[in-house]
Amino acid sequence: MSDDQHDLRPDTRVVTAGRRPEWTAGVVNTPVWRASTILYDDVAHLRASGAADTHHRLFYGRRGTPTQWSLADALTGLEPGAEGTFLYPSGVAAIAACLLAVLSPGDELLVPDSAYDPTRSMATGLLKRFGIAARFYDPLVGKGIVELISPATRAIFMESPGSLTFEVQDVSAIVAVAKDRGIATILDNTWATPLFFPAIAKGVDYSILACTKYIVGHSDVMLGSVTAGPGRFAALRETSFQLGQVTSPDDAWLGSRGLRTMSLRLRQHQASALEIARWLAAQPEVSRVLHPALPSCPGHEIFARDFLGSSGLFAFALQGGDERSRAALIDALDYFGIGYSWGGYESLALPVDPARHRTATMPNFAGPLVRLQIGLEDPADLIADLARGLAAFRAARG
Numbered sequence: 001m002s003d004d005q006h007d008l009r010p011d012t013r014v015v016t017a018g019r020r021p022e023w024t025a026g027v028v029n030t031p032v033w034r035a036s037t038i039l040y041d042d043v044a045h046l047r048a049s050g051a052a053d054t055h056h057r058l059f060y061g062r063r064g065t066p067t068q069w070s071l072a073d074a075l076t077g078l079e080p081g082a083e084g085t086f087l088y089p090s091g092v093a094a095i096a097a098c099l100l101a102v103l104s105p106g107d108e109l110l111v112p113d114s115a116y117d118p119t120r121s122m123a124t125g126l127l128k129r130f131g132i133a134a135r136f137y138d139p140l141v142g143k144g145i146v147e148l149i150s151p152a153t154r155a156i157f158m159e160s161p162g163s164l165t166f167e168v169q170d171v172s173a174i175v176a177v178a179k180d181r182g183i184a185t186i187l188d189n190t191w192a193t194p195l196f197f198p199a200i201a202k203g204v205d206y207s208i209l210a211c212t213k214y215i216v217g218h219s220d221v222m223l224g225s226v227t228a229g230p231g232r233f234a235a236l237r238e239t240s241f242q243l244g245q246v247t248s249p250d251d252a253w254l255g256s257r258g259l260r261t262m263s264l265r266l267r268q269h270q271a272s273a274l275e276i277a278r279w280l281a282a283q284p285e286v287s288r289v290l291h292p293a294l295p296s297c298p299g300h301e302i303f304a305r306d307f308l309g310s311s312g313l314f315a316f317a318l319q320g321g322d323e324r325s326r327a328a329l330i331d332a333l334d335y336f337g338i339g340y341s342w343g344g345y346e347s348l349a350l351p352v353d354p355a356r357h358r359t360a361t362m363p364n365f366a367g368p369l370v371r372l373q374i375g376l377e378d379p380a381d382l383i384a385d386l387a388r389g390l391a392a393f394r395a396a397r398g
């Protein structure tokens, strides 16, 4: 990534990054280059290519083509100060490769108790099998993380805001503690994206995105990325090559296509989600709204200090009720699909039970929790829909 890219304003970077003329070859979007075999002119060329640094040079399909390089380069361009990006076939694959690039047997990893559940499972499953220990910590610990560090601690994982419960972490405080001790920091930045939280500029070593969400933006592709800070890319790339990680050029192309409108989409997700979160906070059936931009969210003051915006995913707790009345609410909604994932153009509602996944700190909410992904529909229609849902909840709750 050239430094001039990083000097541009974010909206301009979203449009221009990764569109190198040698990759676009005269059209606007880098075309889909599908390849396994790359043909060489002669044996001398074949030998030379194997010997050289093959980054951004055709070598073999597993090492990518301009289609994947273009998206990776664009994502690097969104993170001021970043050194490089590697793409993966899912967000979970990105998390796995990053952790394996950083950790070795005997090491210890710190993981926030609010982490995405598959991240937890990776720590307690795969990593444990390979002799890497995990300790779960209170996501609101801030600089108190220092108390949890042992001589074996090699990496601190963060996810801010947390999955399901939306605690906003003091990334700067944790990064400061880690840097003093040579510990790597890794942030799952999927919710904010680099547009609302430029993680590498804040000193994070690895910024992970489930591109499946806002980068793709259309609920039709699985994709992940890790963007590495200064001095961190070579290890990530080497581990990812050894793991055989490669993303299909068709999926990378769809990722690039989604990325170009991400800034515009995020602005609408932000405005609609805020309007709906504020409306929900005023309803008698709602006991608490967990949206980082509202004071009722744990860590809101950190959000106000650090973030450039908020996206479209949040949760709310119901006043009383149970599994059945919560299901009545969700089943009554017309415009909210019921399904996993988020970040697409359409709204979703999901019953979530964070206490099932916690070990370090128990979230303390009055009633059952519903997670909403606010899409690009008119927010007035979504509010009317939620009003119908709350009426169904009231009727079922009795």
Ligand SMILES: *Cc1c(COP(=O)(O)O)cnc(C)c1O
Residues within 6 Å of the ligand: 089, 090, 091, 092, 093, 116, 159, 163, 188, 190, 191, 210, 211, 212, 222, 223, 224, 341
């Ligand atoms: C969805 C998600 C992931 C995993 O991404 P996939 O592409 O579904 O594997 C990781 N982190 C967070 C916060 C997510 O929401």
